[in-house]
Amino acid sequence: VTSSADSLKTSLEALAAELDAFRFRLPGHRAVKGDLERDELVTSIRQYLVPRLRDPDAPVVAVIVGPTGSGKSVLLNSLAGEAVTEVGPLRPTTRSPVVWTHRKHERRYEKGFLPELSAGNELSIAAGSDILTEQLTLVDAPDFESVYSDSRRMAEDVLAVADLCIFVASAMRYADAAAWDFLGQVRKRGLPILFVMNRLPADPQTRLTLLDDFATLLKDNDLLLEADRDLIFEITEQVVYPKHSGLPAEAVAAIRSELGLISDPALRAEVVRQSTEGAMAELIERTRAIAGEVDAETRSIAKLARGASEAYATERARAMQDLQQGSIVQLSSGQSQPYLVDELASALTRRAGNAARAAAVRWAEDDFGRGLLEIADGLWRHGSDVPEAAGEAAAEWGQRISELAVARARRGRRRRELTEGLTARVLTGADLAPQVLERLGDENIPALLQMAAQSLEISITRVMDIDQARFVSVLRRLELPEGLAERLRAHSDRVSADAGTYYR
Ligand SMILES: Nc1nc2c(ncn2[C@@H]2O[C@H](COP(=O)(O)OP(=O)(O)OP(=O)(O)O)[C@@H](O)[C@H]2O)c(=O)[nH]1
Ligand SMILES: [Mg+2]
Numbered sequence: 001v002t003s004s005a006d007s008l009k010t011s012l013e014a015l016a017a018e019l020d021a022f023r024f025r026l027p028g029h030r031a032v033k034g035d036l037e038r039d040e041l042v043t044s045i046r047q048y049l050v051p052r053l054r055d056p057d058a059p060v061v062a063v064i065v066g067p068t069g070s071g072k073s074v075l076l077n078s079l080a081g082e083a084v085t086e087v088g089p090l091r092p093t094t095r096s097p098v099v100w101t102h103r104k105h106e107r108r109y110e111k112g113f114l115p116e117l118s119a120g121n122e123l124s125i126a127a128g129s130d131i132l133t134e135q136l137t138l139v140d141a142p143d144f145e146s147v148y149s150d151s152r153r154m155a156e157d158v159l160a161v162a163d164l165c166i167f168v169a170s171a172m173r174y175a176d177a178a179a180w181d182f183l184g185q186v187r188k189r190g191l192p193i194l195f196v197m198n199r200l201p202a203d204p205q206t207r208l209t210l211l212d213d214f215a216t217l218l219k220d221n222d223l224l225l226e227a228d229r230d231l232i233f234e235i236t237e238q239v240v241y242p243k244h245s246g247l248p249a250e251a252v253a254a255i256r257s258e259l260g261l262i263s264d265p266a267l268r269a270e271v272v273r274q275s276t277e278g279a280m281a282e283l284i285e286r287t288r289a290i291a292g293e294v295d296a297e298t299r300s301i302a303k304l305a306r307g308a309s310e311a312y313a314t315e316r317a318r319a320m321q322d323l324q325q326g327s328i329v330q331l332s333s334g335q336s337q338p339y340l341v342d343e344l345a346s347a348l349t350r351r352a353g354n355a356a357r358a359a360a361v362r363w364a365e366d367d368f369g370r371g372l373l374e375i376a377d378g379l380w381r382h383g384s385d386v387p388e389a390a391g392e393a394a395a396e397w398g399q400r401i402s403e404l405a406v407a408r409a410r411r412g413r414r415r416r417e418l419t420e421g422l423t424a425r426v427l428t429g430a431d432l433a434p435q436v437l438e439r440l441g442d443e444n445i446p447a448l449l450q451m452a453a454q455s456l457e458i459s460i461t462r463v464m465d466i467d468q469a470r471f472v473s474v475l476r477r478l479e480l481p482e483g484l485a486e487r488l489r490a491h492s493d494r495v496s497a498d499a500g501t502y503y504r
Contacts, residue, residue, distance in 0.1 A: 008498040009053045015287065015491040016045040018484075025478040026297055027371030034293050040160065041286055044279055047114065048161045052276055059105055059137045060262050060271055062194075063158045065186075066168035067179055068092040068143035071198040071235070075168055076100060076140045077246030079256055084126040085140045087245040092151060096122040097158050098140040102133035109137070114157055122154065132256065135263045138166075144182040156185070163275040165191045166255075170199045171237070174214050180221055187223060190278015192271055195224075196255065199237040207234070233258070273503065280499045287492040294485040300368050301475050307362030307369070308471035312464050315355035319460045323453055326429020335430065337423050341398040344427055348390035348460065352382040352467040359471055376474045382467050389466050393459040398423065400455050404448060414439065426452045 020042050024031035064072045073085045073094050085098040099109050106127040117123040141158045142151030165186050200207050211229035219227035233255050262268050322328050329343040360380045363369030405418040421432035
């Protein structure tokens with residue numbers, strides 16, 4: 001293993017660690033999709049690229065894929081000349097991957113290769129002594145028909161660790177949507193593909209029509225450079241031998257000899273190179289896309305934070321304005337201090353509720369915000385701790401007013417008058433009683449009122465902040481690590497540079 005392989009391996013591992021260290025947290029399918037992408041890239045690095053770099057001489061892994069019933073398992077048994085994998089009339093038959101390998105390589109596939117499938121006993125290994133398997137391991141994969149099925153997932157898992165893909169279509173079914181979708185994935189991954197058309201009728205004219213049509217479709221889907229039927233391997237419909245659940249060796253001789261070329265070191269190296277280079281290019285592209293997704297998520301979180309903070313700031317500004325105009329509490333018959341302090345507490349609570357509603361309205365305009373409103377309870381109204389906090393803030397303010405009065409009036413009755421006068425004036429705009437004004441002298445009143453108002457500003461701000469903190473903490477739990485997108489880009493640039501050196 002050369003040093004350029006070592007540094008490529010190191011930068012790949014660093015990228016995997018970075019990708020593996022976070023989760024997309026905003027609700028909705030974009031995060032789910034982002035996390036799936038992330039997992040796939042980590043798998044591709046840890047289960048395919050790094051092991052390949054560590055052990056470049058391990059057998060080439062070829063995965064056999066195709067629609068259910070196209071004859072994938074028949075093909076494998078035919079190549080092996082024995083019943084390696086189950087063939088059957090029930091669809092689907094192959095429920096989990098079957099690895100056909102040489103005895104001397106068997107250990108490689110027992111663990112580390114598709115560890116999740118191994119752990120779930122979902123990987124079977126058939127080891128023998130066929131010369132073909134000295135350089136090549138074949139994997140019979142389950143079908144990929146339905147997008148979210150277990151079999152599709154397993155087919156994709158095998159695809160992620162393969163160097164080569166053998167696509168088996170049948171003459172009855174070779175052009176459906178699931179096939180193109182899956183083949184698109186194979187192409188993105190840059191894997192070399194062998195195309196096989198199975199169960200062809202004997203009639204030469206029909207055969208040619210079918211093969212030409214298939215070749216044209218492959219060309220149209222960017223899977224072949226030329227619509228050339230000679231690039232497709234043909235297998236004629238014939239009796240399946242029950243002894244090995246396969247066809248006679250002649251039926252697959254051309255495929256076998258093509259695969260046998262892998263034993264040539266130069267070709268083998270070329271296949272591995274094409275496949276790893278393809279995987280690396282896809283990795284770099286998709287990592288950049290994920291970094292973009294991280295940026296978008298960071299922006300969304302910041303936007304929601306801004307929305308909430310603007311809603312509370314607006315309500316606070318309104319409260320300040322009302323305070324200026326003496327309309328924090330509505331003028332009413334009851335003007336005793338305890339009564340007004342109680343009214344103040346409910347006014348503060350109500351304003352926190354207004355701010356919460358306004359913030360929730362802002363969030364509801366946003367896809368992620370809507371999801372968060374569903375997950376985090378009670379954001380449409382003030383927090384459950386607000387009435388208590390508002391009660392305390394109002395009581396403290398009332399206390400402060402009494403203290404101001406105590407410092408300025410010696411007698412109990414005057415103190416009471418002054419306390420009530422100041423309270424009513426600040427909260428409701430009611431004039432102070434003329435006798436209070438007389439006793440204090442005009443010039444003291446504005447200073448006292450200002451002190452009382454300032455003290456109330458602090459109380460209002462405190463209650464609002466307590467309530468706004470709920471929105472802040474919902475968002476804080478979603479935050480991605482600082483500088484993550486930049487690091488992802490830097491790691492992928494590094495992989496790209498090291499890959500350039502390695503493949504030069
Ligand atoms: N007579 C005949 N039957 C075939 C031929 N190829 C496949 N079959 C039959 O087609 C059916 C499907 O073959 P399989 O090899 O199990 O198909 P598969 O692609 O592995 O299907 P899944 O495992 O379900 O994804 C079986 O009943 C086979 O016996 C053939 O050339 N001739
Ligand atoms: Mg099968």
